[in-house]
Amino acid sequence: MVNRVSFTAAVILFSFAMCLFMQDQTACAFQQSPTLERLVNEGKLPPLEQRIPQQPVVVTPVTRPGAYGGVWRRAYTGLSDLVGARRILYDPLVRWSPEFKIIPNLAYKWETDEEGRIFTFYLVRGVLWSDGHPFTADDILFYMEDIVFNKELTPTIPKWLSPTETPPKVTKLDDYTVRFEFDQPYSLFLQQLACPQGMNFVTKPKHYLKQFHKKYADPEQLQKLIEEKKASTWVKLFLDMSDIQRAMFVNPEMPSLCAWVTKVPAPARRFVLERNPYYWKVDTKGNQLPYIDTIVHELQAESQTIVLKAIAGEIDMQGRRLGGMQNSVLLLASAAQGNYVLVPKTSTASVGVLLAPNLNHKDPQMRQILSDSRFRRALSLALNRNEINKIVYRGKGVPRQAAPLKESDFYSESYEKAYIQYDPAAASSLLDEMGLKIGSGGKRIRPDGQPLRISLDVMVSIQSWVDVAEIVASNFKAVGIDTEVKSESMELFRQRTQNAEHDIAIWSGDGGLECLLDPRWYFPYSAESLQAPLFAQWFQSRGNRGEEPPADIQMLMETYNRILRTVSLEKQKELFRRIIDANEQNLWVIGIVHDPPDYYVVSKKMINVPKRDFQSWMYPNPGPIHPEQFSYTTGK
Missing domain, CATH: 3.90.76.10 (Dipeptide-binding Protein; Domain 1)
Known part of the structure; x- marks a missing residue:
C-alpha cells in the first residue's frame, strides 16, 4: 500500500x-x-x-x-x-x-x-x-x-x-x-x-x-x-x-539541465558559463530564469590573488578561496573600497579543523602507534586549543572534539568535551606508558629504537589550516614528538591521503549537523575518511577492495547499515549513540576548534542573495539559495 x-x-x-x-x-x-x-x-x-x-x-x-x-x-x-x-x-x-x-x-x-x-x-x-x-x-x-x-x-x-x-x-x-x-x-x-x-x-x-x-x-x-x-x-x-x-x-557539447551551460571550457584563463535558453524555471512574474547572462571565472595562480580581486571590487559573489577567518578582518575593512558586503555562511562541520591519524599506515611500527587509542588521547591532551583559537580564529572559535553539533539530533556533550583540556603532563604520561621514552635531545624513541617522527599533511592553499598545523607541531614537540608540517598542493595532498601515505592529515570536520549523510569522521565511510581510507574502501566495496578493518570498526559499519534500514528517528538516535560512544572512547579523529562563520563577498549591485547561508558539501552552497534568481540592480 x-x-x-x-x-x-x-x-x-x-x-x-x-x-x-x-x-x-x-x-x-x-x-x-x-x-x-x-x-x-x-x-x-x-x-x-x-x-x-x-x-x-x-x-x-x-x-x-x-x-x-x-x-x-x-x-x-x-x-x-x-x-x-x-x-x-x-x-x-x-x-x-x-x-x-x-x-x-x-x-x-x-x-x-x-x-x-x-x-x-x-x-x-x-x-x-x-x-x-x-x-x-x-x-x-x-x-x-x-x-x-x-x-x-x-x-x-x-x-x-x-x-x-x-x-x-x-x-x-x-x-x-x-x-x-x-x-x-x-x-x-x-x-x-x-x-x-x-x-x-x-x-x-x-x-x-x-x-x-x-x-x-x-x-x-x-x-x-x-x-x-x-x-x-x-x-x-x-x-x-x-x-x-x-x-x-570541460565539454561544451554536453547537454545540461542547469541554469547556465559552458561556453568557454575550463581551464581557460576566462572560463565562461552562459545562460541556458531551455532552462525550465521562471520567477513569480513569469520571467524565465536565470536573470544573469554569463558567469566568468578568471583563472588565478593562487588564492591570495582572489582575495585581492575581491578587495578591488572585481568579485561579484563568491565564498571560495577567500581565506576564511584569516582574511575576514581585511575583507571587512575593505568592503567600502570594494563596494561589497559580507554574507555569513554557518558551517555545518563539527569542527573547522581536525587531525586524522592514519590507521592504514604502511610502516607497521607507525601503524601500531597510530592505532593505539592512548597515543591519540595523548595528542589531544597535548593540544593547546585556546592558543590556536586565540591566534588563528581571534578567540571567536569554540574548542571541541569532532562531535555532532548542538543543533543535531545526535549531539553528545561528553564526546564534544572529551580530552580537550590542555594537559601536556597527562599526554606525556600516556606516551611513557606506551613505551615511547624520551631519548637524547628530548625526542621520543619508538619501541624499535627508531626516532618517533610525525608529519602533518595540510593543503597549502588554506592558510588558516597551515597556521593551525604550525601550532600543533609546536605542541607535539613540547611533549617530545618530533613533528614537521608538510604543506602541499591539493593534488599532492589528495594523492598521499587516498593512498594512505600520510602520518596525520588535517581537514575540516564535515558532518557535524548532517551526521548520517556524511559520517566520514565517525567511522571509515568514504574516500574522504582520511583516518582510514583503506578501511573505507573495504566498506564501500563490501569487502572487495581495501583492507578489512578490525572488529570494533566493523561494528560501527554494521551499526550504520542498521541505521539506513531504520525509519524511526528515535531508533536512529539509539543506534548512532553507539557510534558516538565508541568515538568518544577511541578518539579515532581529534577535533581542535569549531571555527566562526565564514563569508561570501557579495557586490552591493547584486540582489536576491539571502542574508545568511549554510556552509557544507552535502548542502552544496550556494546552490540551495537559487543562484538563478540572483540579479543586478540595473542588469549591470
Whole structure:
C-alpha cells in the first residue's frame, strides 16, 4: 500500500499557481531575456513557449523580481577548483531548501510506501536539455541500467545508491514517472538525492552519451571516438565523457539541465558559463530564469590573488578561496573600497579543523602507534586549543572534539568535551606508558629504537589550516614528538591521503549537523575518511577492495547499515549513540576548534542573495539559495 504524500514549498510552485501573482492578466504569460528574444526573432532559437514546460517550476525571488543581463564575476585556480562552479549549478530531482529541508525540484512530487522501501517520483513534464531534447524517465533509467548496473563502468555500486548487497529495482512507469524499490527500508534515500551525488541522475543525457556506450554505439564509430579522444578503452572514454565536472565544465557539447551551460571550457584563463535558453524555471512574474547572462571565472595562480580581486571590487559573489577567518578582518575593512558586503555562511562541520591519524599506515611500527587509542588521547591532551583559537580564529572559535553539533539530533556533550583540556603532563604520561621514552635531545624513541617522527599533511592553499598545523607541531614537540608540517598542493595532498601515505592529515570536520549523510569522521565511510581510507574502501566495496578493518570498526559499519534500514528517528538516535560512544572512547579523529562563520563577498549591485547561508558539501552552497534568481540592480 502506498502512502500518497506530496511535498511542496513556497519557493517551488507550478505555473497555475503563478497566475495568482500576475495582476491584470487573464492568462499566464512568460517573458525571456532580450538576448534570447533577439535569437528567436532571427530564427536561431524556438519561441519561449516551445522551450519551457507548460507548467514551469516557479522560484520566488528573495527580494524582488530581477532585471535581465550582467556578468557574474568570479575567480578559480584551475581544474581542481571546479567544485566552486559545480556548487552553483544545482538542480537534482529533489533539493535542499535554503532552510536545509527537502523540497521538490525536477521531481514535482514523490510518494513513499509505509515501510520506506518504495519511492515513486513524478517528473516535471516538458523539461528540455540545453540542446532541446526532452528530459524523461529514460535518462534516469540510462544512468541506473547502463551506467550503475554495468559492471565495466561501475564495478561496485555506491553505498548511497545501494545500501545493501541487493541493488534497487528501478521501473519506468511512464515517460515522466519512475519508481525505485529497495529490498529493505532506506531511510536516507531522499536526503541522498538532494546531496551533490544526486546530480548524477540529471547529468547523464542518454541521447548524447549513448554514442560513447558499447551497448548503443556503432563499433566502428566508437573506435574512432576512442582514438580521437586518446582513450585506451570504451570504458575510459565513457567515464571521461560522463564525469560530472568534466562533462559540465570541460565539454561544451554536453547537454545540461542547469541554469547556465559552458561556453568557454575550463581551464581557460576566462572560463565562461552562459545562460541556458531551455532552462525550465521562471520567477513569480513569469520571467524565465536565470536573470544573469554569463558567469566568468578568471583563472588565478593562487588564492591570495582572489582575495585581492575581491578587495578591488572585481568579485561579484563568491565564498571560495577567500581565506576564511584569516582574511575576514581585511575583507571587512575593505568592503567600502570594494563596494561589497559580507554574507555569513554557518558551517555545518563539527569542527573547522581536525587531525586524522592514519590507521592504514604502511610502516607497521607507525601503524601500531597510530592505532593505539592512548597515543591519540595523548595528542589531544597535548593540544593547546585556546592558543590556536586565540591566534588563528581571534578567540571567536569554540574548542571541541569532532562531535555532532548542538543543533543535531545526535549531539553528545561528553564526546564534544572529551580530552580537550590542555594537559601536556597527562599526554606525556600516556606516551611513557606506551613505551615511547624520551631519548637524547628530548625526542621520543619508538619501541624499535627508531626516532618517533610525525608529519602533518595540510593543503597549502588554506592558510588558516597551515597556521593551525604550525601550532600543533609546536605542541607535539613540547611533549617530545618530533613533528614537521608538510604543506602541499591539493593534488599532492589528495594523492598521499587516498593512498594512505600520510602520518596525520588535517581537514575540516564535515558532518557535524548532517551526521548520517556524511559520517566520514565517525567511522571509515568514504574516500574522504582520511583516518582510514583503506578501511573505507573495504566498506564501500563490501569487502572487495581495501583492507578489512578490525572488529570494533566493523561494528560501527554494521551499526550504520542498521541505521539506513531504520525509519524511526528515535531508533536512529539509539543506534548512532553507539557510534558516538565508541568515538568518544577511541578518539579515532581529534577535533581542535569549531571555527566562526565564514563569508561570501557579495557586490552591493547584486540582489536576491539571502542574508545568511549554510556552509557544507552535502548542502552544496550556494546552490540551495537559487543562484538563478540572483540579479543586478540595473542588469549591470
